[in-house]
Amino acid sequence: MSTDIDPFQAEQQIVEQIRIGRRRIDAELSKVIVGQKQVIEQLLIGLFAGGHCLITGAPGLAKTLLVRSIAQIFHLKFQRIQFTPDLMPADITGTEILEQTPDGHRRMQFVKGPIFANVILADEINRTPPKTQAALLEAMQEHQVTVGGVRYTFEEPFFVLATQNPIEMEGTYPLPEAQLDRFMFNVEIDYLPEDDEVAVVKQTTSGRPEPIEPIYTGEDVRNFHEVVRRVPVAEALVRYAVRLAAASRPGHSGSPAFINDWVSWGAGTRAAQFLVLGAKVRALFEGRAHVTIDDLRALVHATLRHRILIGYRAEAEGVSVDRVVDRLLEAVPAPG
The missing domain is CATH 1.10.8.80 (Magnesium chelatase subunit I, C-Terminal domain)
Known part of the structure; x- marks a missing residue:
């Protein structure tokens, strides 16, 4: 008797696992995030599709907490980069330094920048000059950086979420259309309804919230990328x-x-x-x-x-x- 698994049945099992997994993710995020269901869905779609997201919204709407929590659920390395007018490309990608070896010789050693993580929050990307913006956006596109003629590839998954403040535009450097096109989604995050805002205030002024439990890994995300394509x-x-x-x-x-x-x-x-x-x-x-x-x-x-x-x-x-x-x-x- 054949014990081969029907390909269609196997595919249906994967789909059902994904559906259940999505509910588990929601349950973990609800420990620290109130509301914002559409925002969460769009960010997760971006992650599982292998794209990057632009987040537009006023300060103080828990963007950093949300992105960090998503990284924790998938056991991914998270880095937040605050973009400022004096930030240089090397501050993001890393730089070479001259070091002395134990035998007295000198050599160039590459020190990785904060972009070498799985989930990057590029905070207020429009506050940094175009040259620095371009360094990040090129890394987003290529999933690698080249320093001193040497190519350094990022660990997958590599997911960038860049924020913009739509209110304070003075002293900013708007992203050109060609650069904006590299983002899969522009996710708008707005203030919560009154009941949700009350829940946030109660939650954050009481005891500590339950810790986020990792339930997936980077390998799970990579496998998901392949399933999506099918x-x-x-x-x-x-x-x-x-x-x-x-x-x-x-x-x-x-x-x-x-x-x-x-x-x-x-x-x-x-x-x-x-x-x-x-x-x-x-x-x-x-x-x-x-x-x-x-x-x-x-x-x-x-x-x-x-x-x-x-x-x-x-x-x-x-x-x-x-x-x-x-x-x-x-x-x-x-x-x-």
Whole structure:
């Protein structure tokens, strides 16, 4: 009698394990984080898809605590880098120093910078000059740095979350569109509803919270990356993602009139790639081995809001990027 495991049955078991694992992650995070369900979901999707996230929100919204807690759950090394106007690329990547060996010789020794971690919180990335921003963004893209002609590769997974304060813009260096495009999502984090804020105050002014328990490892995340790539997506849904991105481009043959009026720069192909990849992860989180239209639509704002540059007319009329994305969802026909 054959004891071979049916491939479909094995795949279904993996999907169910992921669904249950997602609930376990929520349970651990709820020990220290109140609310912010959508933010948590988008950050986890970014981690499991192998992308990076930009987090936009005011100070004091527990961004550092959330990111550190995610790193603890997966037993990953965490580093927070505070970006300042005087921060240099070598302060991030590391530098070579001259040291003397026990036998009296001298040699160059590379001292790794804080970027050599699994989870990086790049705090207030828009407060540092473009040269330093570029060093981080290049490392994000290549998953390695080159110092003194020697290449140093990062340990996987490598997950960067960069924060921006949308209120204090004076003395900042806004990221150019080409650099923003390297982030999978722009996750907006806002103030909590009153009941959740009351719960936070009570929790943080009482006893110590329960410690976060590691339940996964970096190897689990690497395996998850492979599972995500195997999730099938109907061609009609892929075309829908491509059409959404294309419709955001002014002057494109399929763009609605309001895009030409309001938008200066639209999303590129990478937007559709990340949208489909994120939808695959979301489907797995829901216990499905297939992507639905709801998976795509749930992630459109996070995928497009940093890839669409609104023009002067939109600013004069008080039109936000999210409003443009809302109109895009109304204008681009969904597959039947």
